Amino acid sequence: MTAPRRRSWPGAREEERMSELVKCTALRRDFGPVKALDGVDLTLDAGRIVGLLGPNGSGKTTLIKILNGLLQPSSGEALVNGCRPGPATKSLISYLPDRGYFPDWMRVSDMIDMFADFYIDFDRRKAEDMCRSLELEPGQRIKSLSKGTKEKMQLMLVMSRQARLYLLDEPIAGVDPAARDFILHTILTNYNEDGTVLISTHLISDVEQVLDEAVFLQKGRVVLHESVDSIRERTGESVDALFREMFRAQAWKEGENHAW
Amino acid sequence: MLGKLMKYDLRYGLRKFWPVWAGIAALSILNGFTIRGVLIDGSHANGLVTFVAGILPIILLGVLGVTLGILMLVFICERFYRGLLGDEGYLMFTLPATSAELIASKALTALILMVLSALVGMVSGTALVALLGGSEFIEALKSIPELLREVELPRGLGWVLAEFLVLVLVGTLTSCLHIYQAVALGHLAKKHRGAWAVVAYIGIDILLSIVLNAIGHMRFPWQLLDRFEFYFENGVLHSSVGAIQAALAGIGIALLWQLVLGVIFFFGTKVVLDRKLNLE
Numbered sequence: 001m002t003a004p005r006r007r008s009w010p011g012a013r014e015e016e017r018m019s020e021l022v023k024c025t026a027l028r029r030d031f032g033p034v035k036a037l038d039g040v041d042l043t044l045d046a047g048r049i050v051g052l053l054g055p056n057g058s059g060k061t062t063l064i065k066i067l068n069g070l071l072q073p074s075s076g077e078a079l080v081n082g083c084r085p086g087p088a089t090k091s092l093i094s095y096l097p098d099r100g101y102f103p104d105w106m107r108v109s110d111m112i113d114m115f116a117d118f119y120i121d122f123d124r125r126k127a128e129d130m131c132r133s134l135e136l137e138p139g140q141r142i143k144s145l146s147k148g149t150k151e152k153m154q155l156m157l158v159m160s161r162q163a164r165l166y167l168l169d170e171p172i173a174g175v176d177p178a179a180r181d182f183i184l185h186t187i188l189t190n191y192n193e194d195g196t197v198l199i200s201t202h203l204i205s206d207v208e209q210v211l212d213e214a215v216f217l218q219k220g221r222v223v224l225h226e227s228v229d230s231i232r233e234r235t236g237e238s239v240d241a242l243f244r245e246m247f248r249a250q251a252w253k254e255g256e257n258h259a260w
Numbered sequence: 261m262l263g264k265l266m267k268y269d270l271r272y273g274l275r276k277f278w279p280v281w282a283g284i285a286a287l288s289i290l291n292g293f294t295i296r297g298v299l300i301d302g303s304h305a306n307g308l309v310t311f312v313a314g315i316l317p318i319i320l321l322g323v324l325g326v327t328l329g330i331l332m333l334v335f336i337c338e339r340f341y342r343g344l345l346g347d348e349g350y351l352m353f354t355l356p357a358t359s360a361e362l363i364a365s366k367a368l369t370a371l372i373l374m375v376l377s378a379l380v381g382m383v384s385g386t387a388l389v390a391l392l393g394g395s396e397f398i399e400a401l402k403s404i405p406e407l408l409r410e411v412e413l414p415r416g417l418g419w420v421l422a423e424f425l426v427l428v429l430v431g432t433l434t435s436c437l438h439i440y441q442a443v444a445l446g447h448l449a450k451k452h453r454g455a456w457a458v459v460a461y462i463g464i465d466i467l468l469s470i471v472l473n474a475i476g477h478m479r480f481p482w483q484l485l486d487r488f489e490f491y492f493e494n495g496v497l498h499s500s501v502g503a504i505q506a507a508l509a510g511i512g513i514a515l516l517w518q519l520v521l522g523v524i525f526f527f528g529t530k531v532v533l534d535r536k537l538n539l540e
Contacts, residue, residue: 032450065539068353068354069353069354070349070350070353070354070537070539071537071538072534072535072536072537086358087261087356087357087358088356090354090355090356090357091356093354095350095354097350099347099350100347101347101348101349101350101351102348102351103272103343103348103351105272105275110268110271114268117264117267118261118264118355118356118357119356
């Protein structure tokens, strides 16, 4: 595993510690006999766009849920801004889950009010502008919106926050290429540049251009954490090509083991 | 944060309940007129008129009353199960609020809606009875202080009424928390979480019965009410003085029991949500 490039001037260690936004140490999460996370050590600095990349079942969602406080680790520790997940860290994190979470009875304006009520870093004007660009009326009921529009609205609310950490779980999975462009454009034009964006996906070619760092997760372990530039320099390949190479070998091996 | 959470829970609850409350109030007033006009004074009316104008509004009022009860039960279960442990949980548990605040918001909202439902029922019932026979009803109300004068109250009347009111409120809150505890325990199962929640509810109930039998016979709010044995005779309210005294003496211990149970259920639910939350 190669770590991203580090600063090396005097006092850098203290500065690095201060800029460590996410720190996972020997993080494990078991679901019965299944090890969803198997000793994850990971440090993410502030001000980066990081791809959390791995095939289905590699532990991406589990890691994101633990950082959000939606799951407790079986052992090890996850810290966000030096604190265990709790109300204090939740006010720093803007989370986009891999499913819709809107209460259907609400209207578009209710959801904007709710985010404005609970998050002091929420930019109402930005959210309303984005609503207009999606042609959403404030009085529209959420249950009357299409699945795609609900997803876009959810992203719009999440990206209307000036959060320290954005945790985006599979934001481009299952959408058409045009919607993919819209989603990536929305993320890139709205995120807080002092914060960190962690995007989990297995559709690497679509996000590769926007990433500063890539974290490869395989069977609950971090098998690579490196800056995207460094990967390209070192291997002469794109992140997508390297990912396919690494995970194709695993898929073949598993295929052979299960062949009959 | 609790206030903000309750704002949204209450807004949802009021949307669900106000049509039923409005229906009950309207039908109570309508029944006040139709029962007297059609059933008492209108004996010469034909059968169809009697049914449509006299019997049907009574049936509808009964149906709405039952609907209100079912709606309340569904509301308590649904807001906790879907609102916290379903997809909405991804929103609620990532708000900067503690799990204690999330539970308290659901429970207090349910309590407020139950109190409002009871008030609607009492006001509607009073209006109905007053319309049917205003003077007799007022006489009956006047007889209550006379009846209570015969009872040797352990404390002042105001104090006893306040104790009883607190007992009813705490007992209601504990009943909600009992349901939340059962749903939280059901959440620990990998599959059929709803069914396991029902099993947990019944299991807790059986356990409580065993404990109560072991430590003696305690009185729950509804059992206290049963023992009052109200009845009207010639427009005067009667009750067994002894029964009232026995029930009043039990308020303190029943309140303590409900408080202990409420605290256990609250923290039991909190522990599950803090340590074992696993949204699908």
